[in-house]
Amino acid sequence: MEQRLISLLQSSPRLDQLKQIHALISRTCPNLTPIFLKLLLNQPATIRYARQVFFTVPSPDSLISNSVLSAHSKLSLHREALEIFHHWHRRGAQITSFSIPSVLKACASLAALDAGKQVHSIVLQLGFFSNVFIHTALVDYYVKNNDVCSAQKAFDEIVDKDPVPYNCLIFGYSKSSDVVQARHLFDTMPQRTASSWNTIIACYAHQGDFNEALTLFERMLEEGFQPNEITIVVLLSICAKVSDLETGLKVKKLIDGHHSRSSLIVRTAIIEMYVKCGAVDEARLEFNQMDRRDVVAWSAMIAGYAQNGRSNEALELFKKMQSECCEPNEVTLVSVLSACSQLGSTDVAERIGTYVESLGFTSSVYVNSALLDMYAKCGNIQKARRIFDEMSQRDIISWNSMIGGLAYNGFAEDAVSLYHEMIQESLKPNDITFVGLLTACTHAGLVDLGLKFFHSMRSEHHTVPKIEHCACIVDLFCRSGRVDDAYRFILEMEMKPNVVIWGTLLSACRIHSNIELAKISVARLLELEPENSSNYVLFSNLCAEAGQWEEARSMRKLMKSKDVQKLAAYSWIELNGRLNKFLVGDRSHVRCDEIYDTVDELNLQLKGVHEFYLEESI
Template sequence: MLVAYGQLNNLSGSVQVFRQMQIEGFIPNQFTYPSILRTCTSFGALDLGEQIHSQVIKAGFQFNVYVCSVLIDMYAKHGKLDIAQGLLRRLTEEDVVSWTAMIAGYTQHDLFAEALKLFEEMLNRGIQSDNIGFSSAISACAGIQALNQGQQIHAQSYVSGFSQDLSIGNALVSLYARCGRIQEAYLAFEKIDAKDSISWNGLISGFAQSGYCEEALKIFVRMKRANVEASLFTFGSAVSAAANMANIKQGKQIHCMIIKTGFDLEIEVSNALITLYAKCGCIDDAKREFFEMSEKNEVSWNAMITGYSQHGCGNEAVNLFEEMKQVGALPNHVTFVGVLSACSHVGLVNQGLAYFESMSKEHGLVPKPEHYACVVDLLSRAGRLSQAKKFIEEMPIEPDAMVWRTLLSACIVHKNTAIGEFAALHLMELEPEDSATYVLLSNMYAVAGNWDCRDQTRQMMKDKGVKKEPGRSWIEVKNSVHAFFVGDKLHPLADKIYEFLADLNKRAAEIGYKQDRYSLLNDVEQEQKDPAVYIHSEKLAIAFGLLSLSDPIPIRVMKNLRV
């Protein structure tokens, strides 16, 4: 009866039978406890499971392998990994189910290195893994992109007779997709005869996480055509892929599907939608999604604060952060990156510094390199370059390239070549092949009018064989994507675009705008000093959008470089 109620997902029925059994004088045995514990695990009833665990100890079954394996599974799945590990270490028998449950628990909670270490220890003890152990270990390899180790474990599973196992096949799909191995991922996917939703989700989420978002969306479309039912996880991965591509059109289509299937009430999906709209420039849509949520978690607050920050809405981000604290939501590292960036954008230097101090003092968070970079940006934007330099020199951790690049960028704005050269020197030591350092340094000299040093920087870049990725902008017009490079004249409407831009420049000049000649010279050949013929790719894309789209349609330009 306990097993039957468990299979029907009836926790109250299971508990009633368990109590009635004891009232009538029947003593539970090694098969009774696992039956009720499994139901507690599937329902997330950890408190009840802990009470039953105390009865297990009183009844003397705390060292029973069968009972302990279920207890380890319960604690591992609910994140009580220390308790699960303690139970495993106290076992006197080598039980593959117990070890597998522990490995799966580590993998489920993203402790991938611990999972692989335990898997290796299990094999060294002479315990032959089952299919769940192999699939969990391969999933752990996927989590840390350990492709070679994952392939070795795959070979072991093949030798052990699990070549056709669905769980291992799904784990392999996820491994190859997350490592960006498109062909291998497709091959592993096609080898699965009875594909389930996990197979499809592994491909979609894996491609999205490894940056192959277009492939992820293709698989999502293919999944829908195959009439495979999309889950909460599917929609979350698809929305994230659309967000990373800034593909608002397909993102809105997926949003419509989410509403039709009823997943729009799920927190995880709403969080992904907030990020989608924020990344695509639709901050009002992001706000609407956020404020219409009936329940929010820290990811929801972080997504909205980050969205405000990315759109330069610094005060709104700071106010939302204060509201977040008032409602009892706990800020984490992501929260502070958003709020520090927001303070930087609106010049709230002292408030930003106070927030940075509060990370460790009030919230127990150790600042990461990105937080230090935010403080450097905060000080640098305000023109306090010497203070920023001193802050970097006194950092308790080694400054990374992001920190030095932030300082160098600010030196261009404030025309401080001394500190800029100091930052560039450290950058070149850390990333000698990165073109951004040379371009920023060249820009700084151009802004300062130091043409000799500018030319020397460009020559040094050529001598070292460092090449800059060309800026490129894309715009979609009438279901067709148009691409533009810097100074591009290959487009069929190039003449009209340049004529239109000339008119815009003339009209801008008439109302008092003066072009900053130096800001455009980072890629102009040294003999070319006229920026009027050097048109940035996004300007060309915007002009084409103005010429081609009707007034109500927003102009959305996608770029491969930060503007």
């Protein structure tokens, strides 16, 4: 009978068949009910029915009750687990020490604070003092509720501690950023497991102390611990954050033997490691080799393309994801939007924007900020503003995107007044806020206001200006023709000027024909990036325009001697969703004659407009 029952249940019966089997058992051999129930618990498909059967059992013993409870807990059916426990508790059934951990796990996952406290008091009433399992579950419960104090108290109750409660509490201290306590527990625990190492390594990684994390990993290997999947994932994510491809590959080697079996998460972490090290093509190879991909894997790869400036490939992959019926989540959409914002195409922005808006992530601050950022960067400032105004919640990044968006689109005054609104709402500006503000001032020629904002960073907002803020100030002086002030500012800067700063000055020197400063800037630029052709070309053109032919020729010579290749620059225009690229003297387009005629005509018209304004001003 029992064998037949097993084979019947394994043939994935329908609900009506299950009912028949159940009826048969209750009529002919009720003593088989517990076995029947246990078999139902084994499969997620039949656990619902198991619950119904359990509720009909007149007085279930604690063994079967605990099995029902733990089966639900294992499948993360926490709500149902709590329901079972309440039902059972009401009937006055005997609660054993085995019942408690599953219930506490359910309370922790549901963030059911009151229920958890009740269970704790039941624990005290029933006198389960110093039971390792129960108190470990209590430590875990309090850690998950961010109450590390109560967790420590529950921990202290345990007389004979194995590594598990230590690991739980170390994680608790890690979550509350108390590295000292975490490390103390780790150092003093009598014996460790691989999980102990994983927890402490992850703790340092969360703190941003990647060196200590890597040192501990080496010690872990030295002491003969076998890294598991979680160790690998933690390490790969560290390598991703510090862009350390060399260590990343070493870690990857550790699992290369049984690579085919490695989990989705490990493979996603490998993709992420490659992506953050700039090795996008290697990431794609890894991605292609996956036999199964979830939304996280797709998102990681799409984000990888987006972050490495390969927007078209990001969008192509998103299309493929949709064709394989994988539903995008917020993270996917944010990456897709970020790819679009780099393309700068109004058509694509319109299409993807409308699509994203139709999906109903209306309350997501993340998605909305990415949306408004994209609209702004693609020139649709009205839509960007509409999204911003309609947002029910905004964080610093939403404000920054809007301020920056207004700034880049030339609405300097709106950017500045939005900043004041932000201050009114008592939000703290960060360094990105100031990049937006300074950009606004640059575009509008508001030199004094820009300098005021720059100085207020330190004095009022306790943020230290970074090199990008200094670059904004240099640009601010340069655009208003004050190249000498720009140079003076560079000399007084606390940090070493970079290529952006010297490049800005050099370009300004060409416009304002300042050969002396141009010489200084180009010298710095050739030190910093001898391979960049535009510096040589810019300087030599500048000299030629000023009539200094000898200087111009020698710079061309220098460029040639260093074998610097000049990159062909092209301009492009998007028409009816198609991208058309043009090189200098390009005749490849089928209608190039018409195109050149039109360009000539436009030039004439522009000259006419220019002359008209000249006459007007006289």
